[in-house]
Amino acid sequence: MFTQLADLLENIRVALDGLLANKLRSALTMLGVIIGVGAVIALMSVGEGAQTEITGQISSIGTNLLVVMPTNTGRVGGGGAASGGLTMDDVEALLAPSAVPDAALIVPQYSVSGQIIYGDTNFSASSVGTTPDYLTLNNLTLAEGDFISARDIEKRAKVAVLGAQVAQDLFGDFNPVGQKIKIANAAGTQKTSLTVIGVLEEKGGSMLADADNSVYVPISTAQTKLANARNALGKLTVSRIDVMAASESQVDAAYSRIEAILNEQHGIGPLDDADFRIINQADMLEMATSITDTLTVFLGAVAGISLLVGGIGIMNIMLVSVTERTREIGLRKAVGARKGDILLQFLMEAIILSLIGGSIGILTGIGVGQLVNLTGLLTSVVTVESVALAVGFSFVIGLFFGIYPANQAAKLNPIEALRYE
Amino acid sequence: MSLIVIENLTKVYQMGKVQVHALRGVSLSIEQGEWVAIMGPSGSGKSTLMHVISCLDTPTSGAYYLDGVDVSAMQENQLAAIRSRKIGFVFQTFNLLARTSAFKQVMLPMQYSRNGQRVSPVERKRRARKALEMVGLGDRLNHKPSELSGGQQQRVAIARALINDPPILMADEPTGNLDSKSGREVLDIFHRLHAERGITLVMVTHDEAIGKEAQRVIRLFDGQIVE
Numbered sequence: 197m198f199t200q201l202a203d204l205l206e207n208i209r210v211a212l213d214g215l216l217a218n219k220l221r222s223a224l225t226m227l228g229v230i231i232g233v234g235a236v237i238a239l240m241s242v243g244e245g246a247q248t249e250i251t252g253q254i255s256s257i258g259t260n261l262l263v264v265m266p267t268n269t270g271r272v273g274g275g276g277a278a279s280g281g282l283t284m285d286d287v288e289a290l291l292a293p294s295a296v297p298d299a300a301l302i303v304p305q306y307s308v309s310g311q312i313i314y315g316d317t318n319f320s321a322s323s324v325g326t327t328p329d330y331l332t333l334n335n336l337t338l339a340e341g342d343f344i345s346a347r348d349i350e351k352r353a354k355v356a357v358l359g360a361q362v363a364q365d366l367f368g369d370f371n372p373v374g375q376k377i378k379i380a381n382a383a384g385t386q387k388t389s390l391t392v393i394g395v396l397e398e399k400g401g402s403m404l405a406d407a408d409n410s411v412y413v414p415i416s417t418a419q420t421k422l423a424n425a426r427n428a429l430g431k432l433t434v435s436r437i438d439v440m441a442a443s444e445s446q447v448d449a450a451y452s453r454i455e456a457i458l459n460e461q462h463g464i465g466p467l468d469d470a471d472f473r474i475i476n477q478a479d480m481l482e483m484a485t486s487i488t489d490t491l492t493v494f495l496g497a498v499a500g501i502s503l504l505v506g507g508i509g510i511m512n513i514m515l516v517s518v519t520e521r522t523r524e525i526g527l528r529k530a531v532g533a534r535k536g537d538i539l540l541q542f543l544m545e546a547i548i549l550s551l552i553g554g555s556i557g558i559l560t561g562i563g564v565g566q567l568v569n570l571t572g573l574l575t576s577v578v579t580v581e582s583v584a585l586a587v588g589f590s591f592v593i594g595l596f597f598g599i600y601p602a603n604q605a606a607k608l609n610p611i612e613a614l615r616y617e
Numbered sequence: 618m619s620l621i622v623i624e625n626l627t628k629v630y631q632m633g634k635v636q637v638h639a640l641r642g643v644s645l646s647i648e649q650g651e652w653v654a655i656m657g658p659s660g661s662g663k664s665t666l667m668h669v670i671s672c673l674d675t676p677t678s679g680a681y682y683l684d685g686v687d688v689s690a691m692q693e694n695q696l697a698a699i700r701s702r703k704i705g706f707v708f709q710t711f712n713l714l715a716r717t718s719a720f721k722q723v724m725l726p727m728q729y730s731r732n733g734q735r736v737s738p739v740e741r742k743r744r745a746r747k748a749l750e751m752v753g754l755g756d757r758l759n760h761k762p763s764e765l766s767g768g769q770q771q772r773v774a775i776a777r778a779l780i781n782d783p784p785i786l787m788a789d790e791p792t793g794n795l796d797s798k799s800g801r802e803v804l805d806i807f808h809r810l811h812a813e814r815g816i817t818l819v820m821v822t823h824d825e826a827i828g829k830e831a832q833r834v835i836r837l838f839d840g841q842i843v844e
Contacts, residue, residue, distance in 0.1 A: 202735060206728060210728055213717070213721065217715070524714055524715075526712070527712045527725075528725070528729070529697065530673060530700060530706050531700065531701065531706065531725060531726040531777070532697050532700050532726060532781075533697060533728075534693070534697040535693060535697075537729060610673050611668055611673050611674060614708065
């Protein structure tokens with residue numbers, strides 16, 4: 197045991213001597229591994245960061261949320277009537293007393309994108325037509341004034357509630373409640389004047405929906421005044437319906453009830469494709485995770501290629517080094533080095549190069565990850581897995597690309613090696 | 618028994634389709650503490666004989682007893698162990714490692730001392746310093762080959778050859794690349810080693826003047842001993 201350890205230390209010492217004898221070349225060879233490992237760590241941490249952020253946002257929505265969305269609105273060849281998307285009739289059917297007993301809140305939405313105008317300031321933001329329960333469902337709080345009331349919806353009142361960022365951009369520190377803003381439709385052909393009745397507290401950005409950058413209006417106003425939401429049958433449509441189940445355990449029951457009611461409403465038989473889709477949080481998480489997983493794998497693969505190139509660099513240099521040091525190998529053999537000693541010396545050189553390069557690469561990768569964080573555009577999370585992967589990979593690369601040149605060296609005949617010019 | 622006993626040694630190389638008979642039945646013995654010169658024209662087989670004596674190569678047939686042990690059929694790794702313990706090498710072209718200090722050059726053979734012969738790092742340094750002092754380079758420990766003259770380089774090589782205290786020193790044209798003054802210095806060291814340490818010296822040369830320094834000259838011609 198002790199002699200084996202001493203042998204190993206001896207080998208490391210010999211390999212280090214060999215590497216230090218040609219510092220520049222060793223450093224340049226290492227650079228390939230540094231860049232490769234650094235890229236793996238940095239890119240994988242960005243992928244991991246995106247995943248953490250997105251799943252965090254989805255989880256923050258709450259696990260008892262269901263979202264109903266229309267799918268193929270001009271359904272071809274399906275049974276029953278042509279699809280008119282999700283309509284207010286569907287919403288009313290869901291809202292009917294004890295229709296969906298497991299649902300706590302049912303909030304239809306109709307969103308329009310267009311210009312928001314106040315005085316000579318204008319920018320585009322999305323206008324969300326919705327109902328009073330939207331506030332509770334999305335965990336929003338008011339900073340000023342009131343939210344949309346049932347009465348506003350009934351009267352198709354021309355009122356608006358501003359997201360924190362919209363209020364800040366249009367009014368600065370000045371209280372917007374009571375002021376009039378205009379919302380233009382996407383084509384800019386029609387402008388609707390609305391009175392601001394409230395401002396929301398800042399919620400913070402999210403990749404799914406940006407509460408701070410939206411304007412909220414009564415759903416009826418959005419459907420009739422900001423746009424024409426009527427389908428071919430003259431029914432008012434909605435963009436989505438959010439349903440909050442009373443508890444997490446009631447999500448599945450709510451799901452089946454909603455599905456049954458909408459199938460009936462839309463005349464969809466058991467063999468037809470539905471023209472709507474109900475998404476729960478698990479679906480969303482799964483979707484987002486599969487996207488970010490693909491992203492991480494893709495980024496990792498790109499970085500892996502550069503690591504591979506770094507490994508080929510090691511092999512290239514080691515082969516040159518074996519040729520250049522033929523006489524040295526001959527001499528070492530003459531003074532008693534065995535085949536295994538030479539093999540181990542060159543292998544150890546390759547492994548040391550790739551491990552030191554790998555360690556510097558890890559630090560570089562973490563550093564790049566921190567820089568990415570500083571930009572604020574993306575977050576990066578360095579995981580133990582990515583570090584372990586990079587270290588393991590660089591060790592394997594050293595071993596794999598080192599073994600061929602090392603074997604070439606070990607095979608040399610000492611007499612011929614000593615004569616080599 | 619003599620230190621080196623060779624009986625009816627032959628060596629045949631296959632060069633393409635032609636067989637080259639480098640040694641055709643060589644028998645000789647060299648005593649402990651003897652200084653022998655092997656001489657002969659090129660192609661006479663003196664290099665091949667030296668390679669066999671120094672355990673770098675094995676004969677095609679015949680026996681070779683080194684210190685009473687038959688080494689003629691040993692495997693590569695066994696021969697490496699024998700070289701490490703019993704033979705010191707001095708070459709015509711010095712064969713020092715580039716960019717490596719004299720001190721480290723001299724310690725090189727100790728890296729490969731095994732089987733209970735392992736030398737501690739402190740002891741290695743002590744021995745290396747002593748060996749370099751012995752060849753008159755005690756003040757050149759940290760000089761690299763490029764910073765040393767040819768004679769000094771050859772003296773580093775001699776220090777390296779002696780570091781494991783081998784009974785035999787093999788010298789292949791040791792003065793071939795040196796001017797006469799440096800060559801003289803090297804031969805003086807050989808005389809000292811021979812007289813003071815009783816080392817067995819086997820020297821290959823084609824220079825008659827150098828051959829005269831030895832106690833005995835073995836002349837080879839066409840793979841056979843002629844004198």
